[in-house]
Amino acid sequence: MIRLGVYAPDGAPEVMPGDDLVGLVVALTELADGDVLVVTSKVVSKAEGRIRRGTRDQALPGETARVVARRGETSIVRNHLGLTMAAAGIDASNVLPGHVVLLPEDPDRSARDLREGIHAQTGLNVAVVVSDTAGRAWREGQTDIAIGAAGLVVAEDFAGRTDAHGNELAVTLPAVADEIAGAAELATGKLGGRPFAVVRGRADLVLPAGEHGPGAASLVRADGADLFGYGAREAVVRALTGAEADRRPFGAPASADELSAVILRATGLHTSHTRAGGEGLLVTTPRGLTRAVQALAFAHGWVAGTTDAAMELRLRPAAY
Amino acid sequence: MIRLGVYAPDGAPEVMPGDDLVGLVVALTELADGDVLVVTSKVVSKAEGRIRRGTRDQALPGETARVVARRGETSIVRNHLGLTMAAAGIDASNVLPGHVVLLPEDPDRSARDLREGIHAQTGLNVAVVVSDTAGRAWREGQTDIAIGAAGLVVAEDFAGRTDAHGNELAVTLPAVADEIAGAAELATGKLGGRPFAVVRGRADLVLPAGEHGPGAASLVRADGADLFGYGAREAVVRALTGAEADRRPFGAPASADELSAVILRATGLHTSHTRAGGEGLLVTTPRGLTRAVQALAFAHGWVAGTTDAAMELRLRPAAY
Numbered sequence: 115m116i117r118l119g120v121y122a123p124d125g126a127p128e129v130m131p132g133d134d135l136v137g138l139v140v141a142l143t144e145l146a147d148g149d150v151l152v153v154t155s156k157v158v159s160k161a162e163g164r165i166r167r168g169t170r171d172q173a174l175p176g177e178t179a180r181v182v183a184r185r186g187e188t189s190i191v192r193n194h195l196g197l198t199m200a201a202a203g204i205d206a207s208n209v210l211p212g213h214v215v216l217l218p219e220d221p222d223r224s225a226r227d228l229r230e231g232i233h234a235q236t237g238l239n240v241a242v243v244v245s246d247t248a249g250r251a252w253r254e255g256q257t258d259i260a261i262g263a264a265g266l267v268v269a270e271d272f273a274g275r276t277d278a279h280g281n282e283l284a285v286t287l288p289a290v291a292d293e294i295a296g297a298a299e300l301a302t303g304k305l306g307g308r309p310f311a312v313v314r315g316r317a318d319l320v321l322p323a324g325e326h327g328p329g330a331a332s333l334v335r336a337d338g339a340d341l342f343g344y345g346a347r348e349a350v351v352r353a354l355t356g357a358e359a360d361r362r363p364f365g366a367p368a369s370a371d372e373l374s375a376v377i378l379r380a381t382g383l384h385t386s387h388t389r390a391g392g393e394g395l396l397v398t399t400p401r402g403l404t405r406a407v408q409a410l411a412f413a414h415g416w417v418a419g420t421t422d423a424a425m426e427l428r429l430r431p432a433a434y
Numbered sequence: 435m436i437r438l439g440v441y442a443p444d445g446a447p448e449v450m451p452g453d454d455l456v457g458l459v460v461a462l463t464e465l466a467d468g469d470v471l472v473v474t475s476k477v478v479s480k481a482e483g484r485i486r487r488g489t490r491d492q493a494l495p496g497e498t499a500r501v502v503a504r505r506g507e508t509s510i511v512r513n514h515l516g517l518t519m520a521a522a523g524i525d526a527s528n529v530l531p532g533h534v535v536l537l538p539e540d541p542d543r544s545a546r547d548l549r550e551g552i553h554a555q556t557g558l559n560v561a562v563v564v565s566d567t568a569g570r571a572w573r574e575g576q577t578d579i580a581i582g583a584a585g586l587v588v589a590e591d592f593a594g595r596t597d598a599h600g601n602e603l604a605v606t607l608p609a610v611a612d613e614i615a616g617a618a619e620l621a622t623g624k625l626g627g628r629p630f631a632v633v634r635g636r637a638d639l640v641l642p643a644g645e646h647g648p649g650a651a652s653l654v655r656a657d658g659a660d661l662f663g664y665g666a667r668e669a670v671v672r673a674l675t676g677a678e679a680d681r682r683p684f685g686a687p688a689s690a691d692e693l694s695a696v697i698l699r700a701t702g703l704h705t706s707h708t709r710a711g712g713e714g715l716l717v718t719t720p721r722g723l724t725r726a727v728q729a730l731a732f733a734h735g736w737v738a739g740t741t742d743a744a745m746e747l748r749l750r751p752a753a754y
Contacts, residue, residue, distance in 0.1 A: 115441055115442065115443050115444050115628075116441065116442050116620075116621040116622075116623070116628065117439070117440070117441040117621070118438075118439070118440040118441070118617070118620055118621055119437070119438070119439055119440075120437070120438040120439075120440070120617070120635075121435055121436065121437040121438070122435065122436050123435050124435050183661040183662070185661055190661065192572075197572075198571070198572040200605075206601060207597050207599075207601045207606065208597045208598065208599060208601070209599060209601070210599055211599060211600060211601060247606070247608070250570065250571070250609075251518070251570070251571035251572070251660060251661075251662040252512075252517075252518040252571070252654070252655055252660055252662065253579070253609065253612070253653050253654065253655060254589065254607065254609065254652070254653050254654070254655055255589040255607040255608060255609030255612070255653060256606070256607060256608060256609060257577075257608070257609050257612050257613050257616070258608075258613070259573070269574065269575040270624070272624055275625070277527050277528045277624075277625055277626050278528065278625070278626045278627065279527075279528060279529060279530055279531060279626075280531060281526060281527045281528070281529070281531060283527055283624060283625075286527070286567070286576070286624050287574065287575040287576060288567070288575060288576060288577070288578075288619060288624060289570075289573065289574065289575030289576060289577050290619075290620060292573070292575070292577050292616065293577050293578065293616035293617060293619055293620050294620065296577070296612065296613035296616040296617065297438070297440070297613060297616065297617035297620065299608060299610075299613055300436075300438055300610060300613050300614065300617065300633075300635075300636055301436040301437070301438055301635075302436075303436070304590070304592055304597075304606050304608060305592075305595070305597055305598070306597050306598045306599075307598065308435075308436065313620075315440075315620075315621075316620055332574070333573050333574050333575060334572070334573065334574070335572055335573060335574055340571060340572055341503040341505055341510065341571075341665035341666065341667075342503070342571040342572065342662045342665060342666065343666055344666045344669075345661035345662060345669075346661065346662065346663055346664045346666075346669035347661075347669070349664075349665075349666035349667070349669040349670055350669055350670050350729075380725045380726075381723070381725070381726070382720075400702075403701070403723060403726070405700045405701065405726070406700075406701070406723070406725070406726035406729075409670075409726075409729075
């Protein structure tokens, strides 16, 4: 039987820049060899002074490596850590109003520092996970994931192992660091006050003292190695117009003037404005360009239908 | 303090179609009111007779609602449950060689049946999660998620709640059902023999007896509501060529003949084959079509460069 325990102590004070997290963890938890300590990135960021005055929108450009998708108010970006997250992982909760918390600069390093500090102070060999909350491409809601890790097998590799029936488990790679972060979230919650959780019962995942392992960075797919590096609309615009796609706002349909300019730039075709049946654009396309204009319209939140006149496309904003 | 316990008993026999899962769970676990029982979809599927002779590739078309992305041997599809998964969630592990296990037909119903059966047999009010293993768009490895649930608050809604600083937690929606499934995986593992886990300590997430809640189906983003309904290449091809994109194989670059046919169909332009410097295609494009041809090439795993001749594009397969 495998038996796990997860607990999150109350009583953590508000953490300020420069605070001694190691001392706080040791005082609040009852760690044992082989435990995994999970610390929310929020409290690590606060101790590391990663608080900024302003809004998420103001902090976003500095945290963005590239925009992955935008729709309405939502910006999903790949940040400098390679994490694809809404608003780059910048958080405006559990911080003084008018301020935001940036992610730790190097969460794997933060985890290593905590692991080494705990070992120095207590002699204990515990693994450390720095957790943060992330949305998922195809599922509602968020789960906590490991954005930093030290001393932990972050993914169990079953390559070469076989199940009881003799089948190879080649592609099975449980991201246990993320599952540990998620389990810890069940205990820490979202209302603040419990930034630490201890997961006990998987000492087999904890590396020997002094060995830090690959860290949570190893769970990030390399840029270009995923199939979902851009939202569907963004991918189309990139393919048709190149790098400018990264700078285009997505959300409500583009204005008629914007789309008109994009079509001219990409295809050389001129459009005319129409007001009949709502705002629209008309464009006469040589047969070979029809698809390209339709694609550009689609990518800018418009839809294209044909008119009675041959070769003529009628474009109108899509319902949003 | 919040304290969770997770345990997964050994000793489960190989489950066969028609087996009594309720009796097995009651015999193997020591359930209490407010527990969450997590059952792997594998064992539910086996009890429900969802085993088929053949390979994953053979079973895939029947399980596919639509293809999301393909690359090489990998097919990521949205299945009839709305789950976006590699190979639609069809599994060839922990089953007799030459057979595959399909997901339960309606995992929320399976969870309800188990919950009701346990209540009828023991009088206990436990929530039930049916778990399966899923990859993520931007992260390596897999985690277990809830594909079925009964009697459980699957996502904690913080809308209207405020943190200790008075900030609204409007967009925070922890998908606790998925975190519970992940925590259970840490105890059940991947080698078979431990298909059940019990998570104790979050009785606040368990609904009153007789209330089953929204189920895990409520965690699936509606088709079209996500920004990543297609892989980047697939999105481009769909936009340019319409529905046929769903049927095109992605992976290694398309053959020159295939790409030639696509360009002709989409743009009306004829290409000529070239062998100079490796396999390639040459196409003379009117200025307005250059972007469209480049996009089609990109979407089919090719890259486009210009030649010395004005208006001429040289296409070649991308390094794969």
